Amino acid sequence: MRSPSIAWRLIRQSLTLDTSDDICAGYIVDRLERAPGDVFAVIDYLQLLDQIRRHPELAVQVMQLKAFADSTGAIIVTLSQIGRSFKAGGKPLPELSDIRLPNPVDLSLFTRTCFMHDGKIRLDPRP
Structure with missing residues (x-):
């Protein structure tokens, strides 16, 4: 049996997977504030914060996450x-207007957007 690589051991020591059902920006910020070192977080997916x-409101939570990211x-x-309207539009990749937002959010708070579809990818600067 092979022992785990050094890279894998480092990942296991610094990777946290949180599957809380009570997810919100406040909860995320609280968890990230206690994280050691540099912080990289992935929220899968944005609309869950609004459930x-x-x-x-989702807009307030996005502002809270943005403020935390900017300050830290x-x-x-x-x-x-x-x-769903994206597929009917015939575009090769989604755009900001295709993001499903049940409640309004200022998308200019995001510093980058990355759209992927059907093997294609596009990375854009601030919306």
Whole structure:
């Protein structure tokens, strides 16, 4: 039996997977504030932050995540659903207008966008 590589051991020591059902920006920021070293977080997916009505509106939560990232240098990636109308539009890749947002969010708060579809990818600067 092979022993785990050094890289794998480092990943296991520094990787945290949180599957809380009570997910919101406040919870995420609290967890990330306690994380040692540089922070890289992936939220899968953005719309889940908007499911529990006792949490702040999605727009407020995105502002909270942005403020945390700006003040700490953390990198926060949010995956997002794309609206069904995208496929009917005939475009090769989604655009900002294709992001499914049940409630309004200022998408200019994001510093980059990355759209993928059917083997294609596009990385754009600030929306």
